[in-house]
Amino acid sequence: MRALSLETIGVGKRFGSFRALDDVTLKVRAGSVHALLGENGAGKSTLVKGIVGYGPLDEGSILVGGREHVIGTPRDAHALGIGMVYQHFTVAPGLSVAENLVLARGELPWRLDWATEFERLNAFMARMPFRLDIQRAVSSLAAGEKQKLEILKQLYLDRRFVILDEPTSVLTPQEATEVLGLMRDLAHANELTVLMITHKFSEVTAFADDVSVLRRGRLVGSTCVSDTSPEELSAWMMGQSSSKASAVERKPVDDNLPSRLEIEHLDVPNDRGTLAVRRLSLSVRPGEIVGIAGISGNGQRELTEALLGQRKSVAGDIRINGQHYGATRIEMQREKVYSLPEEPLRNACIAGMTVAENLALRDYDRGELCRHGWRVDRRAIRARARQLIARFQVRPDDPERPIGTLSGGNVQRVVLARELTDDVAVMVVSNPVFGLDFASVELIHQRMQEARNRGAAILLLSEDLDELIELSDRILVIHDGQINFETTAATAERHELGRHMAGAGAGAMDLHS
Amino acid sequence: MAELDLASFFLALLAGAIRVGTPFIFVSLGECLTEKSGRINLGLEGILITGAMSGYALACLTGSPWSGVFAAGCAGLLLGLLHGIVCSLPRVNDIAFGIALILFGTGLAFFLGKSFIQPQAPMLPAIMLGAWSDDERVRSALSINVLFFIGVALAVVLHWGLRSTRWGLMLRLVGEHAESAHALGYRPVLVRIGATATGGFLAGVGGAYLSLYYPGSWNEGLSSGQGLMAVALVIFARWQPLRCLWAALLFGAAGAIGPALQAVGISAGYYLFSAAPYILTLLVMFVTCRPNRTLNGAPGELSLTR
Numbered sequence: 092m093r094a095l096s097l098e099t100i101g102v103g104k105r106f107g108s109f110r111a112l113d114d115v116t117l118k119v120r121a122g123s124v125h126a127l128l129g130e131n132g133a134g135k136s137t138l139v140k141g142i143v144g145y146g147p148l149d150e151g152s153i154l155v156g157g158r159e160h161v162i163g164t165p166r167d168a169h170a171l172g173i174g175m176v177y178q179h180f181t182v183a184p185g186l187s188v189a190e191n192l193v194l195a196r197g198e199l200p201w202r203l204d205w206a207t208e209f210e211r212l213n214a215f216m217a218r219m220p221f222r223l224d225i226q227r228a229v230s231s232l233a234a235g236e237k238q239k240l241e242i243l244k245q246l247y248l249d250r251r252f253v254i255l256d257e258p259t260s261v262l263t264p265q266e267a268t269e270v271l272g273l274m275r276d277l278a279h280a281n282e283l284t285v286l287m288i289t290h291k292f293s294e295v296t297a298f299a300d301d302v303s304v305l306r307r308g309r310l311v312g313s314t315c316v317s318d319t320s321p322e323e324l325s326a327w328m329m330g331q332s333s334s335k336a337s338a339v340e341r342k343p344v345d346d347n348l349p350s351r352l353e354i355e356h357l358d359v360p361n362d363r364g365t366l367a368v369r370r371l372s373l374s375v376r377p378g379e380i381v382g383i384a385g386i387s388g389n390g391q392r393e394l395t396e397a398l399l400g401q402r403k404s405v406a407g408d409i410r411i412n413g414q415h416y417g418a419t420r421i422e423m424q425r426e427k428v429y430s431l432p433e434e435p436l437r438n439a440c441i442a443g444m445t446v447a448e449n450l451a452l453r454d455y456d457r458g459e460l461c462r463h464g465w466r467v468d469r470r471a472i473r474a475r476a477r478q479l480i481a482r483f484q485v486r487p488d489d490p491e492r493p494i495g496t497l498s499g500g501n502v503q504r505v506v507l508a509r510e511l512t513d514d515v516a517v518m519v520v521s522n523p524v525f526g527l528d529f530a531s532v533e534l535i536h537q538r539m540q541e542a543r544n545r546g547a548a549i550l551l552l553s554e555d556l557d558e559l560i561e562l563s564d565r566i567l568v569i570h571d572g573q574i575n576f577e578t579t580a581a582t583a584e585r586h587e588l589g590r591h592m593a594g595a596g597a598g599a600m601d602l603h604s
Numbered sequence: 605m606a607e608l609d610l611a612s613f614f615l616a617l618l619a620g621a622i623r624v625g626t627p628f629i630f631v632s633l634g635e636c637l638t639e640k641s642g643r644i645n646l647g648l649e650g651i652l653i654t655g656a657m658s659g660y661a662l663a664c665l666t667g668s669p670w671s672g673v674f675a676a677g678c679a680g681l682l683l684g685l686l687h688g689i690v691c692s693l694p695r696v697n698d699i700a701f702g703i704a705l706i707l708f709g710t711g712l713a714f715f716l717g718k719s720f721i722q723p724q725a726p727m728l729p730a731i732m733l734g735a736w737s738d739d740e741r742v743r744s745a746l747s748i749n750v751l752f753f754i755g756v757a758l759a760v761v762l763h764w765g766l767r768s769t770r771w772g773l774m775l776r777l778v779g780e781h782a783e784s785a786h787a788l789g790y791r792p793v794l795v796r797i798g799a800t801a802t803g804g805f806l807a808g809v810g811g812a813y814l815s816l817y818y819p820g821s822w823n824e825g826l827s828s829g830q831g832l833m834a835v836a837l838v839i840f841a842r843w844q845p846l847r848c849l850w851a852a853l854l855f856g857a858a859g860a861i862g863p864a865l866q867a868v869g870i871s872a873g874y875y876l877f878s879a880a881p882y883i884l885t886l887l888v889m890f891v892t893c894r895p896n897r898t899l900n901g902a903p904g905e906l907s908l909t910r
Contacts, residue, residue: 183781183904185779185904186776197788197789202770203770
């Protein structure tokens with residue numbers, strides 16, 4: 092029996108006057124998989140950071156294996172056998188699997204004898220339920236393999252209590268099932284205890300034994316998974332305000348209209364000069380949302396950048412209303428092309444400029460904001476910013492603040508206010524709600540659907556299948572820079588999409604009509 | 605006679621590659637080490653000159669060239685340490701401070717070195733590998749400075765050490781992914797300061813070679829941009845010590861084309877050929893650095909590639 096139990100008793104943490112965590116008492120049984128649910132900002136990260144020693148907790152105590160321990164640094168946690176797998180990979184891409192594992196061990200001799208190390212690592216791998224070639228460079232591993240390496244690392248370090256922070260956010264559904272299944276088997280074999288932060292109810296019901304829900308820093312409930320239902324859990328997570336925002340009715344797409352955005356046999360290179368997008372073709376009609384599903388790193392970023400003029404394509408053509416589109420500012424203004432790129436602070440804003448200035452980036456050189464064709468009217472910019480801030484509920488509502496000081500959700504709202512004007516013709520959207528809270532997500536989804544109903548052609552690239560199925564009219568799957576599957580959203584099946592996201596049916600389908 | 609001329613041209617070129625390339629070996633290994641930790645130190649140019657000056661001065665004062673080499677290394681170490689520490693402060697850009705360090709290092713060397721332009725310092729010894737030959741050209745070509753052999757050994761040791769020692773792995777981890785280094789309990793800032801200081805030491809030794817062997821005097825135009833070229837050289841060598849060695853010899857050979865031609869009696873275009881290393885630098889940069897690509901093998905934390 093190696094698995095560790097862990098209990099927190101009345102733990103709390105403050106950041107200034109803000110209580111991030113308040114009197115949380117949580118019990119994780121040895122040899123179980125325990126899911127931790129909650130919205131963004133509910134205190135999940137604060138809690139687990141406290142347990143692994145990255146941000147020690149102010150109040151309360153932690154019992155590990157039934158005995159009280161003070162965990163002040165990650166070293167303390169490691170010494171107790173507690174480890175964490177982060178949402179973002181913490182393996183060094185330039186090093187090999189073996190080097191990453193050996194480095195993780197901490198205490199190294201001054202000289203490494205690679206022959207013996209290899210022998211030992213291979214012996215370790217042979218005992219594991221899943222394996223990786225230890226000589227491979229981490230940069231050549233797929234996302235699922237990297238995630239496995241993170242878990243292997245924890246096992247290699249003899250961790251007996253492992254925290255997983257949204258472990259499946261970068262995996263295909265199949266990879267997620269495999270990885271979580273392995274973790275569950277290890278837990279049930281009493282090898283270790285798993286505490287898993289997640290957003291996905293399906294993972295909780297399929298893999299967890301117990302579940303706890305946090306809301307605004309407090310523990311709302313903790314129970315056996317078999318005694319609860321997704322409905323109850325979501326009520327716990329969202330509190331009373333769980334009423335969904337008014338669903339926007341969906342206008343059917345008019346198939347007789349000509350395509351507005353067409354991409355034909357497009358080749359786009361990545362930073363290393365190899366093709367990230369290969370002979371990709373697709374088309375979007377007015378009043379249609381076309382979703383592109385795929386694991387990140389399959390060419391989505393390069394495709395978006397090519398559409399937004401941030402990257403040059405080397406072959407193929409992009410057309411809007413039948414005309415060549417080279418993503419220059421003049422063409423964007425003429426064809427009314429707008430975008431919600433991912434990482435808006437990097438791709439759609441200038442962090443040091445004010446909210447008002449950022450709101451004017453699309454049209455400071457035209458119309459009312461520009462007097463006599465050359466003088467920028469700052470007063471008009473400020474006045475319009477105030478209106479938009481009010482309409483899109485940006486907090487704080489000060490147009491003169493540098494946008495870099497706003498929270499992620501509010502930055503996205505500013506971008507939304509600028510991009511979703513009344514006359515959008517083409518919209519390119521990439522992971523629009525990544526890391527946002529429920530309220531912002533609802534707002535963004537609602538506005539996108541309204542734009543669609545007004546006749547905008549929207550291309551939505553997302554790693555979130557729920558979002559794609561909810562919003563899209565058609566869903567395409569991108570794998571290795573090519574579209575390998577197409578379906579209507581109404582008939583979309585998750586496992587079918589997942590299979591193609593993982594590369595099934597390789598070889599480009601020519602979807603160009 | 606054309607055949608003999610060609611032979612002696614290549615002999616002169618080889619000798620020149622070693623003679624001119626030796627400081628490149630030290631500077632580029634120093635830069636390689638620094639960049640492997642995720643920092644870039646453009647100030648090596650200034651360190652090189654400070655090293656040349658302090659090496660020459662100490663050799664003059666003590667009469668021992670080796671104490672000069674040691675002093676040059678220590679001067680480089682101090683300036684490297686300065687770079688490492690200043691760049692660890694929040695919001696300090698390593699490239700901007702590197703440029704400041706070029707100016708500081710050269711200025712300091714000119715200021716302190718004024719009085720050492722006249723006296724003659726003892727030179728570093730060379731090993732006469734050509735003693736068996738009675739051909740004067742062969743003998744002069746094969747008299748190779750001890751520092752060259754030390755440089756070669758150092759490249760081999762670094763190549764091995766980056767892979768097979770605790771410190772090598774730690775250095776690469778810090779340069780690849782500071783966050784995971786943090787997570788493993790390492791202190792990236794300290795590692796980087798250490799790497800930059802060590803890199804500075806090596807660059808300082810490279811400077812001592814300049815003033816104490818070839819060209820073998822202290823003057824203000826001594827380095828002529830070699831510290832900056834080393835940055836290009838490291839990129840060309842894809843951050844691998846052994847390749848740094850070959851690249852340094854290549855740059856050395858480029859610098860030796862003019863003298864080698866002169867050795868066989870062709871003196872036309874001497875000054876044109878002395879521009880060869882700079883042209884090579886431009887070519888390397890042109891071929892390897894494109895705005896829309898990242899470089900293969902570059903340490904992940906390098907500000908150059910982010």
